[in-house]
Amino acid sequence: MALAGTVLPAPWWGRPLRWLVRQPAWRTLGPFVPIAALWALAVELEIFPRAFFPGPLEVLRAFGSLIYKGVLPQYLQDSVVRLAVGTGLGVLAGVPFGILIGLHTRSYRFFWPLVIFFQAIGDIAWLPILLIWFGFTLTTMTFVIVYTVVFPVIFNTALGVRTVPLEMIRAAQSLGAPRWRILGDVVLPGALPNVVTGLRNGLGYGWRALIAAEIIVGTSGIGFMMFDARRSGSVVEMLLGMIVLGILWYVVDGGILAPLERATIQRWGMVTDV
Amino acid sequence: MSDLVIRELTKTYYDLYSGQHVTAVQDVSLELREGEFVSIVGPSGCGKTTLLNVIAGFIPPTRGEVLLDGRRVQGPGPDRGVVFQSFALFPWKTVLQNVAFGLKMRGLGRAERERVAREHIALVGLAGSEGQYPHELSGGMQQRVGVARVLANHPEVMLMDEPFASVDAQTRMTLQEELTRIWEAKHPTVLFVTHDVDEAVFLANRVVVLSARPARVREVVAVDLPRPRSWTALVEDAAYKRLVARVLALVRTPAP
Numbered sequence: 001m002a003l004a005g006t007v008l009p010a011p012w013w014g015r016p017l018r019w020l021v022r023q024p025a026w027r028t029l030g031p032f033v034p035i036a037a038l039w040a041l042a043v044e045l046e047i048f049p050r051a052f053f054p055g056p057l058e059v060l061r062a063f064g065s066l067i068y069k070g071v072l073p074q075y076l077q078d079s080v081v082r083l084a085v086g087t088g089l090g091v092l093a094g095v096p097f098g099i100l101i102g103l104h105t106r107s108y109r110f111f112w113p114l115v116i117f118f119q120a121i122g123d124i125a126w127l128p129i130l131l132i133w134f135g136f137t138l139t140t141m142t143f144v145i146v147y148t149v150v151f152p153v154i155f156n157t158a159l160g161v162r163t164v165p166l167e168m169i170r171a172a173q174s175l176g177a178p179r180w181r182i183l184g185d186v187v188l189p190g191a192l193p194n195v196v197t198g199l200r201n202g203l204g205y206g207w208r209a210l211i212a213a214e215i216i217v218g219t220s221g222i223g224f225m226m227f228d229a230r231r232s233g234s235v236v237e238m239l240l241g242m243i244v245l246g247i248l249w250y251v252v253d254g255g256i257l258a259p260l261e262r263a264t265i266q267r268w269g270m271v272t273d274v
Numbered sequence: 275m276s277d278l279v280i281r282e283l284t285k286t287y288y289d290l291y292s293g294q295h296v297t298a299v300q301d302v303s304l305e306l307r308e309g310e311f312v313s314i315v316g317p318s319g320c321g322k323t324t325l326l327n328v329i330a331g332f333i334p335p336t337r338g339e340v341l342l343d344g345r346r347v348q349g350p351g352p353d354r355g356v357v358f359q360s361f362a363l364f365p366w367k368t369v370l371q372n373v374a375f376g377l378k379m380r381g382l383g384r385a386e387r388e389r390v391a392r393e394h395i396a397l398v399g400l401a402g403s404e405g406q407y408p409h410e411l412s413g414g415m416q417q418r419v420g421v422a423r424v425l426a427n428h429p430e431v432m433l434m435d436e437p438f439a440s441v442d443a444q445t446r447m448t449l450q451e452e453l454t455r456i457w458e459a460k461h462p463t464v465l466f467v468t469h470d471v472d473e474a475v476f477l478a479n480r481v482v483v484l485s486a487r488p489a490r491v492r493e494v495v496a497v498d499l500p501r502p503r504s505w506t507a508l509v510e511d512a513a514y515k516r517l518v519a520r521v522l523a524l525v526r527t528p529a530p
Contacts (some may be wrong), residue, residue: 097376167362170332175376175427185375189366268365269409 013188028250039155055238059243062236076244079221082138083210086145087203094150094202095195101189106157114155123148123209127216141213148209149202156201160194161187193265200257207249222248278306278329280430283338285324286302297488298324301338304482304491306431309461313474314435315525316484316492320468325489326435329465330356342430352376355424357434361416363408369395369419370404377426394426395419397456414445421453431463438473447505450476454503471522476503481521485529492529493520 018024034058043055066072078091101108101115123144130140164187172186214223226241265271285299307313316322327333329340331350340347343352350356355376363372370391377387393488395404398418408416417437423433438446450473457464457477468474474481481495499514508514 165360165362167358167360168364170330170350171356171358171362171364172375172379173332173350174330174352174433175353175423176354176379177375178379179364181379186364189364192366264366268407270365 048096051233052235054239058236059239062234062240066237066240072240072244075221076248079210079214079223080248082141082221083145083203083206086142086210087149087199087206089142090146090149090202090206091153091199093146094153094198095157097150098154098195098198099161099183099191101154102158102161102191103183103187115151119151123205124212127213131217136217136219140217141210144209144213145206147205152201153195153198156190156194156198160191160198163194164190172268189268193270196257196261196265200253203252203257204249207245207252211245277308277341277343278304278465279330279341280304280325281339281341283325283328283340284336285321285328285333286336299328300488301488302484302489302491303338306465308463308465310480311457311464311466311478312480312482313332313466313468313478314482314484315468315471315474315521316489317486317525318469320484320485321489322469323369323435324445325484326356326433326465326467330354332431352380352427353430355427355429355432357417357420357424357432357437357528359436359439361408361420361440363412363416363419364422365408368405368407369400369411369529372408372419373422373426391422391426394422396423397459398422399452412445412465413441414449417441417449418452420507421456425456425460425462429462434464434466436468437466439468439470451504453477454501458501471518471525475517475521476505476508481517483521483524490529491522495524 021030040056043050043053047053063072088131097111103109126144126147127140130143134140134143164251166185168190169182172182177185211223211226213228214221218224218227222241222244226238229237229241261271281303283299283302284297287296287298288294302325304312307390314322314325324333328335329347331340331347331354334377347354364375367375370388373395374391377390382390392401392404395401398421400415400418400422403411403415408419411419415501420437421432438449441449454477456462466474466477475495475497478497481497483488483492483495485492495517497517499508499511499517
């Protein structure tokens with residue numbers, strides 16, 4: 001081949017670089033490398049006083065020491081358990097209620113104004129009165145998370161139920177399916193893409209609500225750790241808390257939501273793969 | 275006896291936008307004998323699908339009645355299986371689960387319903403695709419599943435609402451030939467709604483021609499073409515051409 005001679009020899013680092021870029025860990029972490037580098041650079045140039053603006057290495061060191069002391073794992077566990085319990089209760093309440101108002105016109109007419117009204121009040125706005133009623137307790141925090149999670153789940157479930165194609169329900173009817181089986185075999189799976197969207201939104205809002213609740217109610221948890229760090233003036237711990245929040249969302253999304261979607265609605269071709 | 279009798283059926287809608295009552299179907303009477311294949315054709319928008327929806331029990335008639343074996347139709351039921359233009363398969367069920375769905379609803383055990391389902395999947399030429407999901411199949415294959423799903427449920431009549439309108443022309447011809455083959459093998463009673471005159475004549479024993487809206491029965495044309503039918507043979511067939519020309523003239527000219 002005459003053209004073969006014009007091809008440049010591949011540099012020695014070409015193959016390992018291509019291998020690196022294909023790694024899932026690199027795909028996730030890669031974009032953060034320049035951010036961390038810029039951060040380190042800004043610290044080295046001492047644009048801000050070091051005490052207010054610690055560098056990546058100091059945060060990493062704090063991470064290690066907090067894990068070693070057992071504080072971070074304990075707080076992380078507290079936060080995650082609260083979120084899981086709150087989300088679980090929110091889904092258990094929101095999905096059936098969403099189905100009810102999605103299918104039953106009279107329930108929809110009755111409940112819709114109430115749903116809109118209470119949704120508008122917002123989770124944080126409940127905190128003052130909740131503190132009076134329940135004090136600085138787990139009940140207060142759970143209430144706030146459930147309250148935050150339940151509305152997106154209700155809205156999206158109701159929407160999902162209504163967008164199940166009429167012909168699919170008719171097909172089930174003319175195959176002899178009784179009403180309750182249509183609910184379980186057609187309406188619920190048909191609404192699943194929207195239910196998952198509701199769950200994703202709900203979890204996202206619930207996560208934020210949890211941090212806010214921990215800051216105000218806090219006796220433990222990531223939000224508490226960050227706010228508590230203010231007293232000792234530990235900017236390192238605040239930054240660490242922020243980073244942990246971001247990472248944890250990756251874990252929730254990649255470890256729970258994404259596999260759930262892959263096993264259901266992506267497998268069934270009900271959403272386009274990304 | 276599983277005769278389908280449609281007696282002086284009228285369907286009137288209240289149209290919200292114009293604020294007027296619109297008659298889609300007017301005084302349609304029709305009888306299907308057991309094991310008969312009847313096509314219904316008519317001008318676009320004449321109310322063919324409305325008629326089928328009333329027979330399926332999806333919408334109630336304004337006047338008149340639909341009788342199956344002498345029993346009055348009230349709502350949808352497994353005695354009238356429907357094949358939809360949009361296929362209406364369940365995306366979250368495999369081919370096997372889709373075809374076994376009706377039998378599952380009727381309480382058949384797993385082994386038995388899967389045996390019957392596999393048999394009908396093979397009948398429509400999809401053996402080997404049992405474990406696939408609908409979105410993994412082509413449009414033509416999806417509608418084969420739609421047909422198998424209804425036939426596996428052994429309805430007294432199979433109602434087909436423009437089932438091949440959303441597949442490409444060549445696939446459509448294959449599906450039409452397959453349907454005649456299946457009909458010759460199993461002799462289900464079929465009511466087939468279409469706007470395609472060639473298709474109506476190719477498939478049926480009788481073609482019911484409806485008038486423009488409101489739909490009335492304009493004429494019933496008997497199709498005495500020999501079976502098995504194939505496009506290669508019929509496309510040059512003089513009797514077939516005459517029948518198509520006659521039905522086409524009835525569809526395209528306004529009723530006197």
